[in-house]
Structures are given as C-alpha cells and as structure tokens.
Amino acid sequence: MTAHEKHKEHAPKEVRFYVITISTSRYEKFIKRETIVDESGDAIKESIISEGYKVVGYTLIPDNKIKILRAFSEALDNPDVDVIISTGGTGYSTTDVTVETIRKIFDREIEGYGDVFRMVSYNDPKVRSASYLSKSTAGIIGDKVVFLLPGSPDAVKLAMKELILPEIGHLLYLVRGK
Amino acid sequence: MTAHEKHKEHAPKEVRFYVITISTSRYEKFIKRETIVDESGDAIKESIISEGYKVVGYTLIPDNKIKILRAFSEALDNPDVDVIISTGGTGYSTTDVTVETIRKIFDREIEGYGDVFRMVSYNDPKVRSASYLSKSTAGIIGDKVVFLLPGSPDAVKLAMKELILPEIGHLLYLVRGK
Amino acid sequence: MTAHEKHKEHAPKEVRFYVITISTSRYEKFIKRETIVDESGDAIKESIISEGYKVVGYTLIPDNKIKILRAFSEALDNPDVDVIISTGGTGYSTTDVTVETIRKIFDREIEGYGDVFRMVSYNDPKVRSASYLSKSTAGIIGDKVVFLLPGSPDAVKLAMKELILPEIGHLLYLVRGK
Amino acid sequence: MTAHEKHKEHAPKEVRFYVITISTSRYEKFIKRETIVDESGDAIKESIISEGYKVVGYTLIPDNKIKILRAFSEALDNPDVDVIISTGGTGYSTTDVTVETIRKIFDREIEGYGDVFRMVSYNDPKVRSASYLSKSTAGIIGDKVVFLLPGSPDAVKLAMKELILPEIGHLLYLVRGK
Amino acid sequence: MTAHEKHKEHAPKEVRFYVITISTSRYEKFIKRETIVDESGDAIKESIISEGYKVVGYTLIPDNKIKILRAFSEALDNPDVDVIISTGGTGYSTTDVTVETIRKIFDREIEGYGDVFRMVSYNDPKVRSASYLSKSTAGIIGDKVVFLLPGSPDAVKLAMKELILPEIGHLLYLVRGK
Amino acid sequence: MTAHEKHKEHAPKEVRFYVITISTSRYEKFIKRETIVDESGDAIKESIISEGYKVVGYTLIPDNKIKILRAFSEALDNPDVDVIISTGGTGYSTTDVTVETIRKIFDREIEGYGDVFRMVSYNDPKVRSASYLSKSTAGIIGDKVVFLLPGSPDAVKLAMKELILPEIGHLLYLVRGK
Numbered sequence A, B, C, D, E, F: 001m002t003a004h005e006k007h008k009e010h011a012p013k014e015v016r017f018y019v020i021t022i023s024t025s026r027y028e029k030f031i032k033r034e035t036i037v038d039e040s041g042d043a044i045k046e047s048i049i050s051e052g053y054k055v056v057g058y059t060l061i062p063d064n065k066i067k068i069l070r071a072f073s074e075a076l077d078n079p080d081v082d083v084i085i086s087t088g089g090t091g092y093s094t095t096d097v098t099v100e101t102i103r104k105i106f107d108r109e110i111e112g113y114g115d116v117f118r119m120v121s122y123n124d125p126k127v128r129s130a131s132y133l134s135k136s137t138a139g140i141i142g143d144k145v146v147f148l149l150p151g152s153p154d155a156v157k158l159a160m161k162e163l164i165l166p167e168i169g170h171l172l173y174l175v176r177g178k
C-alpha cells in the first residue's frame, strides 16, 4: 500500500457538494422565466452523483461581485456543505470576476490547482494554448474546500474527473486535521 | 462659499443606513432568547436618526468570518442601502476578525479614515494611548460606503459625530460620480 | 545644535523640482486652447522658488492611468530632476487614480507622510473631518522623491510649507546615502 | 464548429504590435553606435509579419526600471498599438527587472501564461529544468495586452508560435468586451 | 471605574522584555572591542525597570536583514520573553531595513501604532515635520508583542512613556486571549 | 556548445548545502531520545554527495513558525552555506507552515519552481492529481538559494534529480552576478 493509498483510507465516505453556476446570460433568462440550459452545472452534479457523493444545494447567479459574495457566503454558512464548486467567470472577458472576488476570502489558496489544471487542459488538443486564458483556482475557507471552475462543459468535466473527485476525500481529511 | 461648502450642495438629501453589531456575547444571549443591551448599535441608530437620515436594516452577528461575510454581502445586495456601519471586532483580541474579513472585499479602502479616527480618539483624555489598539477603518464597495467601528459606545459616538455624519453625503456624491 | 540641525547641515543646497498637474478639466481646456488657471500648480511652483529651490519642468495631464505613468516616467528619467510633486487625483471620486497608479512604482513608500498630512489638515478648522478623504502620499523611486498632493490650492500650500520644504533637503541626503 | 472556433470568428483581423528589446549590452553598443544584432527582437517581428499582423513600433532599452517604465508607458499611450511584446530581463540574474517593474502596472495579470510557457519549455529537451528559471508573464493594461518574453531567441520563437499568435485575436476580443 | 480601568485589571503583573539595538556603527565598534555608548538601548531598559518590569535579554546587531531575522527569531523562540523592543533602522536611509524585514513576519501588524507615534512626535516642537520620516511600527507574533522603535533616544523615550508602557499589560492580555 | 552549456561553464565547482528536516513527529522522537528515521533528509544528503557537492549542516525541527524562522535564519547567517534545502510542511494539513513562513522572507521567489515541480510530479503515475496538493517552492535570499521540498522521500528524490541539481550551479552564478 503506497503512502497515497494509505492517506485515502482516512477520507470521509460522504462528501456533500454545493454547486454555483455563474452566468449573466442564464441568470437573465431565469429572471424572465425562460428555459435555461446549464450544461456545466449539470455536468458537475452528474459527476458528483456518479462518484457516490451528494449534491446538497445549487444556485444560479450573474457575473456580479456582490451576488457572488452572497451566494458563496450563504453556502459557507451552511453546516451541511463540505465542498463548493462554481462554474463560470474565470476567464479574461471584462465581465469575469469570480476569481477576483472569491480568491480574497480564501484562508489558504490551493495555489497549485490552477497550474495543474492548465497543464491537463493544454494536453487536450482541442484546448492547447487556450489553456493559459483560464485563472480557475481553488482554496480553503474554514473547514470547507472551494473550486472555481471555468464555464465550459468540457473544462468542468475534465476538472471533476481528473483533479477534484480523485483528491477531495483526502483533501477534506487534511484540511480538517482529523 | 468655500469649496467644501460648495461640495456639500451636491450631497444627497436622504441617506439610508444598515447597522451591523458584531458581538459573540450578545449573539449568544440572543440565541438563548435572553435580553440584550446593544448600547453601541443603539448609539449608531440614534445618531443617524437625529441627523435626519434613515436606518433601513439592522442585524446582530457573532465574531465569525463567515457570519460577517454573509451579513455584509446581504446588506451590500440590498438596493435600499447606501451606507453600512458595523460595531465590534476591530481590536487585537484573538476573536476580533471584522477588519481582516471585510477589508479584503473593499473595492477601495478609505485608508485615511483609520488614522484620523485614532488621532481624534487620542485627543480624548479617557482614551489616549489606547487609541492605537484600534484598526477601525472604512471602504467603498460598488456604490456603497462601509465603516467598521469599534465595539465601545464612546468610540461609536465619536466616530459618528466627528467623522462619518459630517462627510457621508459628500462622500456618496463622490463615489457615485454624479 | 540638535540632531535635526546637524542632519540639515548635510542637505543639498540646490534642489530641482518637476511639477505635474493632474486635472481632466484643465487638460481638456488646454487641448481646446482655452485659458487655464492652475492655482495649485502655481502655488507649488511659488513655494519652491520662494524657498530658493528650482523648478526644472512642468506638465499638465488628465486623470488617466497611462498619461500619469508616462508623465512620471519621463520626469523620473530626467537626470536634472531631484523631486517630483503632483497635484490632483488623490481623493475618492471615480476618476481619481493618481495614488493607485504611482504608489505601485514606488521603491519605498514614505508611509507616514499620508497620516501626518491628514493630521495637519484636520487641525485646519476649514478642513476637519474632510481630511480623511485624502489618500495623498509620498515615496522614493531610485534616488528621487515623489509627493502626490491633493488638487486643492489650500492643501497644496499646507503640504509644501509644513511638510515638504522643511524636510526635502535632509530626505534627499538620506535617500542618496551620501 | 467548436466553441474555440466560434470565439475565433470574433477576433480582429488586424493586430498591431509594439516590440521592446530589453538588453543592457545591446543598448550600450547602440549608444556607442556599434553594430547590434538583436536576434530575439527580429524573431518576434518576423513571426508577427508572417502571421499577417503588423509591427508598428520598436525600441531598444537597457535593464533599468525607469527606462522600462518609460518605454512601456509610451507604447501604452500610443493609440495605434494593440499588443506590446518585450524580450529580455525575465530571469534571475541581479540585473533582470522587467517582470518586477511591469507586473505592478498590469490591471490584470494573465496568471496562467507563465506556467503554461514553462510547461511548453520544459518539453523542449534542450531546456528541461532550466524552464523554471524564467518568470516570463503576461497581463492586460487598459485595452492592450502585454507579454514579457525571455531574452533567448529560441524561447521567443516558442512563445510566439505556440502561445501568443494562436490566441492574440481572441484575447483582444475578450479584453475589449466587444 | 471606566472600561479602560476595568481592562487594566486583567493585565499581567510581570512583563519580561527583550531589547535589540540595531546599529551598524555601534556593532562595528563592538566587533573591534571599542567602547560603545548605546543611549537608546539604555533608555529602553531604564524605562522598563522604572515601571517595575524586567529586562530578560539584550543584543546589539548591525543593519542587516539576516542578522535582524536571526536576532528576532532567537528572542521569539525564548519562552521567557513577552515583549521585544528594537531601536534603530526605521527611517529612510539606504541602510534602514528593520521594518521591511520584521513587518513580513508579523502575524498581525498593530497598524495604528505608527500613525499614533508620528502624531505624538509631531506634537514635539523639536520634531514636527520630521515625524513623517519614521516608519516605526508594532505587531503580534504568536503570543508576543514586538515594537520597532527609531534610533533616536528622544523618540525611544517618548514611545516607551506615552504609548508602550501604558498599554503593554492590557495588550498582552488581549493577545493571549485569557 | 548551446547557450545552456555555455552558461554552465560559469557554474561554481563547489556547492555547499544546509539541510533542514521539518517534521513534528520526528522532532518529538528526537526530544525523547528515541530512534529517528529521516528518509527524506537522508535522500537529500545522498543526492548532494553523489553529485560531488557538500553537506555542511543539518537540523531537525518541528512544524512551528518560530522554530522554522530560527533554523533558516541561522543557516542564512552561516557564510559557509550556498544553498538551503528543507523537507516537510509544504502541503495543506493544518500543521503545514513551511511555505507560509519562509516565502515572506524571500528577496525574490523563484515563482516557476512550484509549477514545474507539480508538472513533473503529475507525470509520475503514482502521484498524478495529488501533485496539486503541494505548494513546494524556492527563492533567493541575499546570495543564497532556498528550496522548500515536500516531506515525501519520492518527491524529494524527484526534485533533487530532475530540477535542483541540474540547475544549482548556474543559478548560484546568476544570483551572485559574477
């Protein structure tokens, strides 16, 4: 049994996720009661469930600093949440503010998440150099872990499958110190 | 008419305040449904009303990063609020986290507020050197102004009377650029 | 002879100033070839000359990050300049960007300049609490000293007379290490 | 048509580049009117032209904070410039100051550019571990994009071909919000 | 009994100080075994003793980042020390590095100490505008409090008498949370 | 001869290393005089020696900010040391503080070391996504180079063999400017 396998023995069996989709266009449709397709939000939820974990909450908000702070702080204040995953707002368009807003409230940033995600993205021939245009990152707030994913469904699936789901149990164990 | 007097002509006639008391001991009493005396919160409200301005909201929260972020982000998301004033958690006890938490979400810190407040406090013979043990500060988020006041009723009254109420109309005018 | 008097013996006899007025309204008049009154820029120049020092350059620019960076970098690259003094853009209106722009290129910020300036301003009964609405500051870049003054002529006169001219010779001596 | 292909439809057809070579040794030769070979500057220009884009300006400066600030601020103030590319000063010798100087004036750093560039460099067997000795990075200032490349001709060619030219049109589209 | 008087009831009766003099000229004399006069270090020790507190250690070091880090980390690692007071290296000469070095290892900076100290200094007619040329500050590391005082004996006496000795007992009580 | 080969000609022939193991569990055994196995510290020393370089010092300390600062500052103050390598405390458990403590005293961080190390780790099939849970980094302090390695023996061997030993001679040459 390797050290990594040993660590994983300590991982919690149940992990409870809160999903936040950040998309002004979808939010405006929602406000007008039009039909919304949230492919990335759905892909996050499916990957969580297919791993045997639970989705305990979901919200849809626009690319707005205050709405983002409010949605995250409500999820952080929910004792039934272990992990928060957002999708959207991590690029360089003038409206993207997810990382700028949430990074500042991290107790500790998981500073290697972003570069490993970009490396894995670069290795996808459909992404290649576009990988450097993401500032997707992750961090720890209290005893919860937060991942800020891009808006693209492919990016979200890659991040969940290759990076987040394989480590989340062990990471929660580390962060909680027990 | 001086430049300052001219500036004040542009000040909005109505200013709407949201008051947040940050005090673990009072919050615990509140949770147990015991009687709470919130002398500093009350002093802020009285000074607002006696100036002819309005109090549009109030909440009581403990010295907890997540509860503080949540209370401020809800007040920031309220279109009826112009100014947020908190009391408590601005000193150097191990539980004080108000400034550490909210400063990071300021768009711009009003960096001179803290030193001018400490100077005015120092000039009160009952405070003197204790003035340097406050990190009370202020900042701008979106088109709202936020002041983080100490927990002491005397400090709160001094700040409202000498610094905040005389400038708030002009400051909102500046911040809103119109 | 006190220590301060002794220090002043080492001060350079000649000090060469570059003055930068930052004011969008005056710049627009200048572009349209209208008559400009630059009371604050003039007050700075007069106080320099009446102290027996020299003004070796002057420019007028709008409240624009790039124009500000360009004007300062050209003055910094001029070997005939010892001190750069700007006026304007140090407050909290949405267009004020002088401090945000230049502070980041300081090698060392003279972090006490701002609070001492606000204290001296507060003591003027015409200013009082408005003093905290300035983020006027100063810093060192290479072997030059930079002061970022407010746009008001009264503030400029106060800063030059009470804070800058009494110390500039000694400060240049310190900064140059010889 | 993939999302990336769709995005690229919006890219501007013409992109105008300003090239800055930062090299004390070449600058000293230039001052003495000796012949200069600027292989990296030339490689940048050739790759721009062969992509069908334009070089609208070029300058050669030494490894000096003030000269660097001045050259960049003049290029930033030029309305005919869309992108600034520099070469040199991105390593760990005591004279390298390009990144330290320009990073601070970025409105937003393209924080993923550096790690993706190092990954691509590492994959070149002639570079391998030496890749971590570069702090080459990129950022956004106003509506312009800035890339700070290393001094080596091979590194410059790699960055232009694999990372910058494939994305620059789309990136300008994002940054300009239209 | 005021709130401040009540707080002071909790102050520890015994406070143990470690004094560090930072002065290249005195250190060089010490290395050459010449006689040293350390007027500021002596003034700190006398003020501690005359207040009834204890001096448990003293060292003399040059204006050198590594020597400063080493001296402070040894004092911080000493369980018999409650407070560390240094004198020297807080100004703007090219050799002054005390604040730049130690500020970064503060868990929390007592950010109001510097401005209150400069205000008190300004009020001394022998100092006046020279007050802004100090970046003297204070901070908390673990359960110890650190003050970085200027090198001048007058400044040291003022800081000890007016700011440090009146608050140190209460401050230690706050910092230790018990 | 490539540019990299040419650079390596200038590398110092002798490089002197100081090794610091940061491990609370091993430190507690050491204090109780129990037998300690320090596989990672030993792996570092072996790789240094097998490259023909020298180990001039070693210490074992717990995951404690003050002990870490003290150990590093003593090694930094030792004129016989060129490079400091630590192992341990670079992850996200609640006790890990090595990077948080030492990063702040870097004169310059070698910001690309961390992402290149994570890339190389990711490529090891036994590590893969766990690579992003390291914040291992490196930096320059004075004329010394510091590497903060993880606690795992495999990670330490990888870093020494693939990244540190191939570059250390050239890096010292760069940093020392001669």
Ligand SMILES: [Mg+2]
Pocket (backbone or CB within 6 Å): A022, A023, A088, A089, A090, A151
């Ligand atoms: Mg989006």
Ligand SMILES: [Mg+2]
Pocket (backbone or CB within 6 Å): B022, B023, B088, B089, B090, B151
């Ligand atoms: Mg309190």
Ligand SMILES: [Mg+2]
Pocket (backbone or CB within 6 Å): C022, C023, C088, C089, C090, C151
């Ligand atoms: Mg103005």
Ligand SMILES: [Mg+2]
Pocket (backbone or CB within 6 Å): D022, D023, D088, D089, D090, D151
């Ligand atoms: Mg170079």
